[in-house]
Amino acid sequence: MNVPHAQHVLVVEDEQRLARLLVSYLQAAGYRASAQHDGLSVQATVAAGDVDLILLDWMLPGMDGLSLCRALRANSDIPIIMMTARAQEEDRLDGLDSGADDYICKPFSPREVVARVRAVLRRRPAGTPTPGLQIDDQGMRAFVHGTELALTPVEFRLLKRLRDAPGKALSRDDLRTWVYEDRRIVHDRTIDTHVKNLRRKLEEAGLAEAISAVYGVGYRWEARSAQQP
Template sequence: MLSNEHLAPADILVVEDEPKLAALLCDYLRAAGHRVIWLDNGLAVVPAVRSAAPDLILLDIMLPGRDGLDICRELRTFSEVPIMLITARVEEVDRLLGLDLGADDYICKPFSPREVMARVRAILRRLPPRTTAGLQLDASAYRASYDGVELDLTPVEFRLLHCLAATPGRVYSRDKLMDHLYHDHRVVTDRTVDSHVKNLRRKLEQVAPEQELIHSIYGVGYKLEL
């Protein structure tokens, strides 16, 4: 399986009702370090995106519950999340309709998972740096800054901050954070996560001494408040 070329982990929503194909896509995406949610029904997509916006959606057109083109049309009324359509339709008019509705790319079945991954990387490289309040994260370069001051972070610290910043105010358990910190799925302990959080806090305090950005929630985990 191909690597993600040092792109930071992304939150990717896979919407596909064929279990074997969905599992294949999810396996490739997770092997590249991305966080993946799988849905197999079109009715669940819009609520999921409104609840926690992903960085990218792989969206099948032929879905139970709701057609992928209809989903794409509604998503574009409130979100600019990149959408890659997955379609078994071979007619040019269907592909053009998807692009006209706001899709960023499409791929036709049957396809090579490696081609899908190449297209995913291309889309993620085009994403603008994620900016939340004074925090700016550039996933393509593993660079972070706060109020214009660059943070000297290790790759693990960047992934930790990137995860927390995906949804400021959301509490992430230590187990959830551990899933995102290492691409090689090594076994680490809660104490390891606490150590990385401690180091990240120290570096954030150097550029924002008057603010407590990372909060501990006793018995639960951590959250980022900006």
């Protein structure tokens, strides 16, 4: 039975009987779960938001899982667990090197898969993911529904700090310390201006009302569902 607002696990597996079995076990564990049977449409699904983790088969029609994992990692930090019958150490290393968070070999117990999903999601930072938003930490880039935002370095650091503390009121002093690593003296109005510009860019990209002002304190990330553009 699906639970409203539960985390969504996307099963990408061309063996449809196995995909249905995994979806059933995930739903019984309280997750929302759905399945796709080839690699070609997955990137569009992830870019549209509302996917919290991907169970990704290695051998897929259209686009293999290893190539798909690398493509997703170009602009997304969504958790990925690779599933494959290729049990050699070199294969496991290839899967992890491609950006996968975990690796599980077939044949496996569906209960073990659910446990792996739970463990990977438990390790994620509290602020991830926000539906429709992907952040590339290394590249200092952010995407909404697959479209890159034109952010300044200051705006990117603001976004990262707010997104990683959902629901928490962050003071202007906290944000100033995070944004300006050289600890320069910056007026509160400067932070307000940066937040205003960041909020405008998020709204134009389809992520409305993500940042709220907290009177007398600073700002809060609401982590609401992204709106489709």
